[in-house]
Structure formats: structure tokens, C-alpha cells
Amino acid sequence: QFDTNYASGRSGMVHLFEWKWDDIAAECENFLGPNGFAGVQVSPVNENAVKDSRPWWERYQPISYKLVTRSGNEEQFASMTRRCNAVGVRIYVDVIFNHMAADGGTYGTGGSTASPSSKSYPGVPYSSLDFNPTCAISNYNDANQVRNCELVGLRDLNQGNSYVQEKIAEFLNHLIDLGVAGFRVDAAKHMWPADLGVIYGRLKNLNTDHGFSSGSKAYIVQEVIDMGGEAISKSEYTGLGAITEFRHSDSIGKVFRGKDQLRYLSNWGTAWGFAASDRSLVFVDNHDNQRGHGAGGADVLTYKVSKQYKMASAFMLAHPFGTPRVMSSFSFSDTDQGPPTTDGHNIASPSFNSDNSCSGGWVCEHRWRQIYNMVAFRNAVGSDGIQNWWDNGSNQIAFSRGSRGFVAFNNDNYDLNSSLQTGLPAGTYCDVISGTKNGSSCTGKTVTVGSDGRASIYLGNSEDDGVLAIHVNAKL
């Protein structure tokens, strides 16, 4: 279903891609809880095939539903959900039940063996009776092939089989018992909506022992890569749960790379071809398309183009459309490269600099001031709508969120220097992009709003950040 189960007053989900459970628990307590984040999407928790070079995508080759991966074991997972829920940060699990591991004889991160060639996975157990006949997906315009054949040789489970439904429901209900708030369903496009409906229908209510109100149901985000032009469309899935809106990632990348003018953002939302707001999980980039070959391709913005990335992230978090998810990456040069390790196998923990940024191969976009301050902005403005839209006819825009927040963007190659209507009460505000409110002063720009709500807004085109943002919780 579509309710995120967020604790009140919180917004902003972060994908702590490839982080270990113990490190996520600490991050909830030390950073995400105190900074008003609402949830964490974690990497797959089920046992996966071990591949020689430990590529990131080995975690998308299931061997069993045992909770043992390079991120930790079941006990560490349970401790993480307990510690994160205790500080108001929910856990969403990336679950893979479209398929099982590919290739020859292989073993898993929990030591289980498997024989993909004979479709035998004793760790579950699954046998050849539980899989579709072997065929390769070669034509994305054939819906039957996309659902019933194999994605890059990954053995295709038959979710219409009642035993398979039972094993998947058992896996998901085990996670619900451990306190999770929902799921990101991997490769949902490759499963029949009817079968997904049966599986979701077998889910228990969330565990009230973790602070969920009784009768709560898991928030479901279905990965459906739909950029148009294929037989399968996201609308087949939006009745079951939310979907990952890849068009948002593609469009926001195009706009902030200067391929579309910012003034066109005035009707950002379903007019751009996105699913309904409460059915759209939105993002600037994700673990797959930040590597260039996923959906959205070359226009997707990543940490590697940081000025545009921060502007796009600020826009996503300032705008009321959708449920935003911030990507938190490890740095990579090769698109198959896995997370930083201590010894080629064990994932390294992030280390932190004095300015709270990460090191040790972790990028931690969620710890960039311009991004975490915009999560606080989103919390401050709540559900207030957009008002006072202004643009200069090209790439300078500004808008307020009710009377609680105001943002301005400059993607032109000349300064923005105007008196604009902020919608805010008179007073002095700290710009939360160039700095932050520190007691009774601002470490960055200060903005004075007059009794008429207007303020003089300056954004030099060569400044580090092309955004200015003020809100009622950053008022002196």
C-alpha cells in the first residue's frame, strides 16, 4: 500500500547502498534521527551468490532467504531495525523474489550451495518445479516474455506457484516480524501484477512492538523501469503500491544539465508523465542508473557532477511532488565495482571527517549540508502547496511552500538579483544552502524579509551552489 509509515514530522528516505547493518544503526542514532530523516532503504538482506570480483550486482543474485550477507547477519539486522525505529527512522528492505542466482555451481554469502543449471536451491529449498521454463528475455515488447523468461540468465521463479508464493510471503513476513516498515520490490516489471497482489495480500500487519500503529501495512515501492515504449507500463502496478518513477530521474537530470529550461518546472508532476504523487517514489539517481547504463541513461545526475546534483536534489526536496529518496553512494570508477572493503571481501565501515562528511570510499551525499538541510526544509513546510511562483523566462525560478519556506534557483550564466515575494512572515532568515542557522547567527547568507513578504534575493551565477533556501525553522 501507499502510506510510507513515516514518523510524524519526518520526510526524506535515504538509500544507504551497501552499508553494513551495524553502521546503519549508528547512522540512525548519530545523524539520521537528529536531522529529521524518515527512513533508510537498505541493500538486499537475503543470502546472495558470491562472485569473484564482488561486483555490486552479486547481491541481486539470490541463493536463499537466509538473512546473511556482507552487510551482516540476522541478529545484526534485528538490532538495526530496533535502534533505527527507536529514533524515528524506518527501515525499507530491497527484496528480490523475481529470480534466483544464475550461472554454474555456486555458493552463497551464508555458505549455502546452489546449482542454478539444475534450478536447485536447497537453501530455500527451491527445485525446478518452482521455476518457469528456461527462455531468455530478448524482446521487451512481449509482456509474456518479460514476465516468464529470464533476465540475464537469472533463473525465473514462477510466482503463480502456491509453494513459491508461500516461501516469498514467509520471507517478507519474517522481515515484518523484525520491524521493517516496507519493501522495495526489485524487478517488479518482471512479475505478473496478479501474482504480486496475492503475495502482498499474505503480508502481516506491521509489528506494533516497533512503534507502528496497529493495523499498519507495509509501504510497497515496486521497481518498474518504464520510460515509455515498452509493452509493460507502470500503471499496471500503481494499484498495488507505489512505483519507482524513473522519468523523474531522467527529466530532472535533463533540466539541471540545461537541456530543458527551469521555467518549465512550473507544472512539475503528472503533467511531465509521472505517476500520481502518492504512487511515485522519486529520486535524482539510483544505484543502477548512476552507473550510466540504467534507465535514464546519460542525463542522470550523480555525485560526480556535484553542483547540478545538489541543485536537482534541492529541487526534489523543496517540491511537494512524490516521496523523495536520496541516494548515498560509494565512489566508483568501474560500473561493476562493489563497495569499499578492508580485504577485498569484507565491506569497510564509513569513516567521518571533522566537517561530518564521509571518507574511506563512501560519498555519503545524505551528509552534504545542501542535502540534509533540504530534508529539514521539507519537514518544516509539511504539506503546504506551492505559491508565489516566479521565473525570469529562462533558468531562474523561485517559489514558496505556503508561508513556511522559500527557495530560489539560478541555472543561467548571469546573476539572479531581484526583489521577490517569499510568502514568509517578516524577519531575518538563514540561507540553509550556503550555511546553516547556528544559535542566533547564520554561518552562510542572511535574508531579510520585509513586512510585505518581499526580500532581495541574490544568487551569483558563479557561486558554489545555484540555490538559496529559507524556512521558518531557520529564522533568527
Ligand SMILES: O=C(NCCCOc1c(-c2ccc(O)c(O)c2)oc2cc(O)cc(O)c2c1=O)[C@@H]1CCCN1C(=O)/C=C/c1ccc(O)c(O)c1
Ligand atoms: O549488463 C548487466 N545486466 C544486463 C542489463 C541490466 O539488466 C538488469 C535489469 C534490468 C535493466 C533494465 C530494465 O528495464 C529492466 O527491466 C531490468 O535488472 C536486474 C535486476 C536484478 O535484480 C538483477 C540483475 O542482474 C538485473 C539486470 O542485469 C550487468 C551484468 C549482470 C548484472 N548487470 C546489471 O547491470 C544489473 C543491473 C541491475 C541490478 C539490480 C537492479 O535492481 C536493477 O534495476 C538493475
